[in-house]
Amino acid sequence: MAIRLIVQNPDPVLREVAKEVTKFNSNLHKLLTNMAETMYDAEGVGLAAPQIGISKRVIVVDVGDDNGLIEMVNPEILEREGEQFGPEGCLSIQNVNGDVRRANKIRVRGQNRDGETFELEAEGFLARAFQHEVDHLNGILFIDLAEELYDGSARDRRENGE
Template structure:
């Protein structure tokens, strides 16, 4: 099932996520839905807060096309070597910024079967893991870049959300007006 992706400005994206208490069928289904949503949105990673769930879980698929699930992950090691890479985010569509991150990481997590694993990752997969892991702590990639860029981006998304809310209110008012007219017509017919 394709899930709705939260956008910058929604509170869940800034919360520290809670650990997953138990890896059960519900969590496995959520992992499958997250992978499906990520692929549908042309993403390479998706964290649970991005679909409105404040739990410590993310999915990823790098250039090796392996779909991975990380439940209660812990990054236990990062390389001293760093690199810049232009990052984007499904929760901040069409906004990109060059972000500096370690080129290698070691992460421990549970998979969708609840089994623990340790993964050494480099390149794109290492970057995805760090990006999605940040989501679990309420950190967005724009927080790791230029402060002025982050403030401008947040302001843009706030304006977008306000415009969308205003349009929704106008649409609701119009629907109420039409419903009232229809009700008045029906009342005249009954007389």
């Protein structure tokens, strides 16, 4: 389909609360496909629609595990358990990484590209990626949560959160 330009901080769209998706149609399917292609092209592990300038509650995540690509529309984290602390980066904030405290295990509910509701449990890195992307939908960036920020230019983004 198409690789989209990734919006960079401090673009105001990154600070908006994204709008709920109510129409599940070919436009949404195209958006999800473009988001996945954009994420893979940028060597990321997650992407939220606001990161390509679209204020909609849509995310894609692929941390390279057996789950493969996960598309989720209108995601909502229902439960958080435990704690993990580690590095994150972001495709919208180049060359910066930070150590962020997140839940180690989550249960999330959302809809697929056809509007069917589903839930999934995520742990570890996958849980971190989901929390990072859902934060994007609420106008929150990892730099808002990081306990320490550092130069991420030499680090592999795939190992560090996005």
